[in-house]
Amino acid sequence: MYMQVLINSEDRKFQYxxxxxxxxxxxxxxxxxxxxxxxxxxxxxxxxxxxxLADEYSERFEIVVSxxxxxxxxxxxxxxxxxxxxxxxxxxxVTELLxxxxxxxxxxHSNHENFRHDKSVKDLNLDGSTVTNxxxxxxxxxHDQFLFSFSPKLKTDxxxxxxxxxxxxALFDPLGLVSPLIIKAKIILQELWILKVGWxxxxxxDIHTAWQGFLDDLQQLPMLNIPRYCLSPDPxxxxxHGFCDSSIRAYGCCIYIRVKSRSGAVSVQLFxxxxxxxxxxxxxxxxxxxxxxxxxxxxxxxxxxxxxxxNSSVFLWTDSQIVLHWLKLHSSTLSVxxxxxxxxxxxxxxxxxxxxxxxxxxxxxxxxRGSRASELMSSIWFTGPSFLVQDDNEWPVNKCSEIDxxxxxxEKRKTTLHVEVQPNRIRKFVDDCSSYTKVIRxxxxxxxxxxxxxxxxxxxxxxxxxxxxxxxxxLLAVVWHVQQQLYTIQHxxxxxxxxxxxxxxxxxxxxxxxxxxxxxxxxxxxxGGRLKLAQISESQKHPMIMTKESTFLKCYIQHLHIKNYxxxxxxxxxxxRMRFWNIKLRSLCRTIVNRCPHCIRYRPKLLQQIMSNLPxxxxxxxxxxxxxxxxxxxxxxxxxxxxxxxxxAVKSAKGHLTRTLANTRFTYEELVTALVEIEAIMNSRPISxxxxxxxxxxxxxxxxxxxxxxxxxxxxxxxxxxxxxxxDHWAQITNIKQRFWKKWSHExxxxxxxxxxxxxxxxxxxxxxxxxxxxxxxx
Numbered sequence: 001m002y003m004q005v006l007i008n009s010e011d012r013k014f015q016y017x018x019x020x021x022x023x024x025x026x027x028x029x030x031x032x033x034x035x036x037x038x039x040x041x042x043x044x045x046x047x048x049x050x051x052x053l054a055d056e057y058s059e060r061f062e063i064v065v066s067x068x069x070x071x072x073x074x075x076x077x078x079x080x081x082x083x084x085x086x087x088x089x090x091x092x093x094v095t096e097l098l099x100x101x102x103x104x105x106x107x108x109h110s111n112h113e114n115f116r117h118d119k120s121v122k123d124l125n126l127d128g129s130t131v132t133n134x135x136x137x138x139x140x141x142x143h144d145q146f147l148f149s150f151s152p153k154l155k156t157d158x159x160x161x162x163x164x165x166x167x168x169x170a171l172f173d174p175l176g177l178v179s180p181l182i183i184k185a186k187i188i189l190q191e192l193w194i195l196k197v198g199w200x201x202x203x204x205x206d207i208h209t210a211w212q213g214f215l216d217d218l219q220q221l222p223m224l225n226i227p228r229y230c231l232s233p234d235p236x237x238x239x240x241h242g243f244c245d246s247s248i249r250a251y252g253c254c255i256y257i258r259v260k261s262r263s264g265a266v267s268v269q270l271f272x273x274x275x276x277x278x279x280x281x282x283x284x285x286x287x288x289x290x291x292x293x294x295x296x297x298x299x300x301x302x303x304x305x306x307x308x309x310x311n312s313s314v315f316l317w318t319d320s321q322i323v324l325h326w327l328k329l330h331s332s333t334l335s336v337x338x339x340x341x342x343x344x345x346x347x348x349x350x351x352x353x354x355x356x357x358x359x360x361x362x363x364x365x366x367x368x369r370g371s372r373a374s375e376l377m378s379s380i381w382f383t384g385p386s387f388l389v390q391d392d393n394e395w396p397v398n399k400c401s402e403i404d405x406x407x408x409x410x411e412k413r414k415t416t417l418h419v420e421v422q423p424n425r426i427r428k429f430v431d432d433c434s435s436y437t438k439v440i441r442x443x444x445x446x447x448x449x450x451x452x453x454x455x456x457x458x459x460x461x462x463x464x465x466x467x468x469x470x471x472x473x474x475l476l477a478v479v480w481h482v483q484q485q486l487y488t489i490q491h492x493x494x495x496x497x498x499x500x501x502x503x504x505x506x507x508x509x510x511x512x513x514x515x516x517x518x519x520x521x522x523x524x525x526x527x528g529g530r531l532k533l534a535q536i537s538e539s540q541k542h543p544m545i546m547t548k549e550s551t552f553l554k555c556y557i558q559h560l561h562i563k564n565y566x567x568x569x570x571x572x573x574x575x576x577r578m579r580f581w582n583i584k585l586r587s588l589c590r591t592i593v594n595r596c597p598h599c600i601r602y603r604p605k606l607l608q609q610i611m612s613n614l615p616x617x618x619x620x621x622x623x624x625x626x627x628x629x630x631x632x633x634x635x636x637x638x639x640x641x642x643x644x645x646x647x648x649a650v651k652s653a654k655g656h657l658t659r660t661l662a663n664t665r666f667t668y669e670e671l672v673t674a675l676v677e678i679e680a681i682m683n684s685r686p687i688s689x690x691x692x693x694x695x696x697x698x699x700x701x702x703x704x705x706x707x708x709x710x711x712x713x714x715x716x717x718x719x720x721x722x723x724x725x726x727x728d729h730w731a732q733i734t735n736i737k738q739r740f741w742k743k744w745s746h747e748x749x750x751x752x753x754x755x756x757x758x759x760x761x762x763x764x765x766x767x768x769x770x771x772x773x774x775x776x777x778x779x
Contacts, residue, residue: 001075002035002042004102005049015039043074053101064093077105082233084112111144111228137172144228148178148221159208161192162199167215176254176273177226180371180381183250183275184214187370190277220373226382230269232259240271240309241388242316243357244296245364246285250277251292252367253299256384268384274299275367286411287337289320292364293327294341297348311351319359324398325408327354338411356398361385427481431551436559439552441466444474476522479544482552483525512581514545527581543581548588553580557592569593652682 015032081087130142138147168185244253252275331343513528572589683702
């Protein structure tokens with residue numbers, strides 16, 4: 001057929017070939033003018049040419065236009081007619097139409113005896129056999145049956161994966177009529193693939209045994225004779241019945257055509273079938289049942305495109321109650337794997353009848369388990385279940401009570417809900433607003449409007465301004481919302497419960513004796529305290545309890561801070577406690593003051609220079625009182641930090657004098673004695689960190705520079721009565737002196753390494769302002 005179709009002259013350049021008839025000749029270039037078998041476009045070009053031919057002569061050969069378009073399979077034409085006259089006319093018109101395109105059909109085969117005898121010698125089978133091939137399937141024309149034969153060498157010395165695949169592929173069964181037999185070969189191949197057996201390796205013994213049993217079954221294939229014609233000459237109704245079933249190793253489906261004649265006779269015959277091995281990744285049995293139902297829906301779609309049977313006459317059967325329940329659900333409520341397949345099944349089988357069939361009546365069970373060739377003819381595989389020949393009221397009924405709800409719900413899509421709780425509007429407004437005045441006034445206006453709506457008579461104040469009592473009530477309302485909704489109710493939940501029951505409080509409020517005040521009509525948690533008899537305001541006696549995390553309390557303290565000319569932390573604590581009580585109020589006030597932009601502006605961080613090196617007089621050893629510094633306790637015309645050590649010593653001396661003398665009157669000698677004692681105390685203070693080592697030396701003090709030890713140390717023992725060697729005594733004194741200077745170098749000098757102030761190396765800036773009047777010019 002391909003050689004009869006010419007290629008456009010412009011496209012023939014793509015079909016050049018190189019050829020020579022002998023090795024002695026030069027290679028020549030040839031151009032192929034017709035469609036070349038083996039090219040990817042060859043089937044399309046051949047079929048498209050036939051369609052063009054049918055459209056071109058559609059008016060002359062009107063009867064066969066549809067047959068040519070739908071019944072040609074490349075170069076094979078399969079068609080039929082109800083009578084011999086119609087068939088003869090069909091043959092004549094097809095032959096004449098093909099001649100118009102220079103296509104000549106050589107062979108014609110028919111199941112009718114008269115038509116078979118009317119053949120040319122060219123079509124005659126020399127062996128007299130009436131068996132021919134129709135699209136790869138053996139067809140017995142005389143008996144109008146499909147035959148299966150398998151003639152290659154079935155047994156070999158070495159059984160390998162390659163030989164098994166080769167023989168399995170030789171079984172051509174496009175309609176799936178012997179699927180229960182072929183599925184066994186597919187299962188064997190899958191097992192070899194799982195075991196990762198090499199292509200030419202000998203298979204394991206158990207698989208070898210199973211394969212030999214499969215080959216023995218193939219010897220019985222010629223016994224299978226399947227009728228080709230499955231309709232009736234006078235059909236009253238035609239129905240399609242599809243069955244599906246699955247096992248752990250394989251699953252398959254089959255479709256039967258049920259024809260009821262006008263006489264009432266019912267015939268059921270296998271129409272087509274399809275089988276697959278189960279995935280290597282293990283799945284649950286309901287999932288496999290869903291896969292085979294999906295396979296059945298696809299197989300039905302292909303048949304529907306050819307037969308055009310109404311969906312109301314299509315019945316699809318499964319023995320899985322779970323799959324039937326899934327089919328009643330919307331695909332969006334199921335998991336991705338199940339939902340995608342359910343959605344496709346529902347779309348392709350819309351209007352079809354899905355029903356339940358018991359497992360022992362399901363013919364698809366045969367293909368899911370596999371069967372021997374000898375068992376197929378005696379089973380319900382080719383004729384379908386017995387209930388199909390009965391009336392529909394005798395068919396099995398669905399049993400919904402046997403559904404495994406746990407398995408059904410397992411594949412339901414988990415719904416994730418995001419719940420957003422809308423907070424109280426007043427509390428949300430309080431949290432979002434940073435102005436105390438705005439919060440109170442807005443809430444006061446809301447309360448005034450609410451009262452005017454709830455009252456039978458209008459209670460709207462004639463004044464356009466808010467009254468003090470309205471502002472006070474608004475404050476209590478805000479405090480109630482803050483206490484109940486978010487802050488206090490979480491921190492003091494137990495204390496509020498105990499206060500409500502008039503029991504002794506515990507926890508952080510134990511010392512405050514809290515209680516619930518309802519005098520204003522609003523329940524407010526307040527401090528009981530011990531000031532009930534004090535002649536102060538009621539709010540000072542019983543301040544309202546708030547927590548540090550309260551946004552409203554922060555707004556209130558900021559309001560007090562600004563209203564009182566940016567008062568300090570101590571003043572804010574005093575002012576805030578006139579209305580509110582907070583356990584950590586001091587730290588909150590300190591935080592607000594430190595973060596106030598206005599206060600930060602007037603509390604700048606002064607520029608400090610890096611301190612210079614210490615003078616040599618403070619670093620190098622020298623005799624006692626070799627260098628002195630005297631402070632006359634008066635102001636010196638130098639920077640304040642000059643002489644800081646002297647100033648600190650003067651301050652310490654005054655402190656000791658004040659705490660010691662107080663109002664006591666001393667004589668001169670007594671005062672001198674006290675001053676000497678104070679001097680000894682000051683010169684006995686450690687000037688370096690104390691060592692935690694019990695074997696270490698005593699702490700270094702200023703007294704070590706004078707006497708070699710602390711002035712307030714324990715008295716020394718009397719050594720005058722002992723005979724001491726002067727050289728030993730001199731060596732001992734030298735050792736003490738060297739030990740002192742070593743301790744001074746190791747402990748005190750290292751403490752001077754760190755800068756006490758000034759960490760940045762900054763440049764001094766001088767601002768020269770011209771034209772600025774001198775001080776006092778405006779006074």
